[in-house]
Amino acid sequence: MDPDAVAKAFVEHYYTTFDMDRSGLSNLYQDNSMLTFEGQKIQGNANIVAKLVSLPFTQCKHTITTVDCQPSGPAAGMLVFVSGTLQLAGEQHGLKFSQMFHLMPTPQGSFYVFNDIFRLNYA
Amino acid sequence: MDPDAVAKAFVEHYYTTFDMDRSGLSNLYQDNSMLTFEGQKIQGNANIVAKLVSLPFTQCKHTITTVDCQPSGPAAGMLVFVSGTLQLAGEQHGLKFSQMFHLMPTPQGSFYVFNDIFRLNYA
Numbered sequence: 001m002d003p004d005a006v007a008k009a010f011v012e013h014y015y016t017t018f019d020m021d022r023s024g025l026s027n028l029y030q031d032n033s034m035l036t037f038e039g040q041k042i043q044g045n046a047n048i049v050a051k052l053v054s055l056p057f058t059q060c061k062h063t064i065t066t067v068d069c070q071p072s073g074p075a076a077g078m079l080v081f082v083s084g085t086l087q088l089a090g091e092q093h094g095l096k097f098s099q100m101f102h103l104m105p106t107p108q109g110s111f112y113v114f115n116d117i118f119r120l121n122y123a
Numbered sequence: 124m125d126p127d128a129v130a131k132a133f134v135e136h137y138y139t140t141f142d143m144d145r146s147g148l149s150n151l152y153q154d155n156s157m158l159t160f161e162g163q164k165i166q167g168n169a170n171i172v173a174k175l176v177s178l179p180f181t182q183c184k185h186t187i188t189t190v191d192c193q194p195s196g197p198a199a200g201m202l203v204f205v206s207g208t209l210q211l212a213g214e215q216h217g218l219k220f221s222q223m224f225h226l227m228p229t230p231q232g233s234f235y236v237f238n239d240i241f242r243l244n245y246a
Contacts, residue, residue: 036191036204068159070238072225075196081159081223081240096244098221100204102195115193117204121219121244 007069007080010103010111015062015084022052028113035116048116059089062097077114078103086120096121130192130203133226133234138185138207145175151236158239171239182212185220200237201226209243219244 017024029035029045035052036042042051064084072079080101085094102115140147152158152168158175159165165174187207195202203224208217225238 034193036193039189039191041193065244066162066242068162068240068242070157070159070164070225070240072195072238073198073200073227075198077196079202079223079225079238079240081242083221083242083244096219098206098242098244100202100223100240102193102202104196115195115202117191117193117202117223119189119191119204119206119221121188121206121221 003069003071003078004067006111007078008067010080010101011064011067011082014101015064018052019059019061022055023049025049025052029116030112030114033113033116035118037118038120057088061087063087063094072102076105078111126192126194126201127190129234130201131190133203133224134187134190134205137224138187141175142182142184145178146172148172148175152239153235153237156236156239158241160241161243180211184210186210186217195225199228201234 026049029048031044033045033048034043035048037051042048062084064082066083068081070079083098086097087094097120099118101113103111104114106112149172152171154167156168156171157166158171160174165171185207187205189206191204193202203226206221209220210217220243222241224236226234227237229235
């Protein structure tokens with residue numbers, strides 16, 4: 001399958017799940033997964049999901065501007081680089097963000113998030 | 124050595140070289156290196172350096188806002204995620220950018236850039 005299509009499908013699934021029910025992202029992280037969220041380092045499925053669920057807003061909407069992807073090496077991983085806008089409920093302006101994912105294959109032929117780095121780029 | 128210190132040292136070296144003499148970046152890419160520059164995919168040391176050297180400005184200055192890093196897996200690679208501002212000579216306002224590097228170890232105990240994805244986030 002075309003890697004760009006896989007990356008786009010992953011990104012769409014990730015942010016749709018984030019915006020509907022963040023606890024659903026649990027399926028995408030494993031115990032060796034890493035998240036760096038605005039400089040804060042968090043490791044492992046449970047800690048990552050707890051962090052995402054506890055973010056201080058209830059409703060949000062991600063709009064994707066760009067998706068780039070590259071193969072990450074012999075382990076058949078894939079790097080996905082996203083830029084977009086995060087609109088929080090009740091806020092007038094969206095926040096620009098960029099985020100990178102390193103997806104690694106699962107034995108079931110799917111992918112999980114091994115690396116995740118998120119940054120807001122205040123405009 | 125502390126991975127965050129390695130990442131910061133790499134980033135400082137990369138952008139200092141970029142701003143002084145882009146052709147000097149040739150030492151950091153190998154023949155299997157990949158660059159996605161504003162959506163354009165380029166592969167291999169020679170093509171990547173040719174692209175960087177041909178960018179339509181002569182003088183520029185990168186200012187780094189954030190540097191995040193994570194280990195990328197068993198191959199001892201390192202993911203480095205950068206946000207910052209690119210100031211072009213003669214332009215009033217800087218351009219926000221974000222960029223990610225996947226550094227892989229060399230037999231000499233150094234690193235080279237295996238993956239490189241660059242995006243401007245127009246503010």
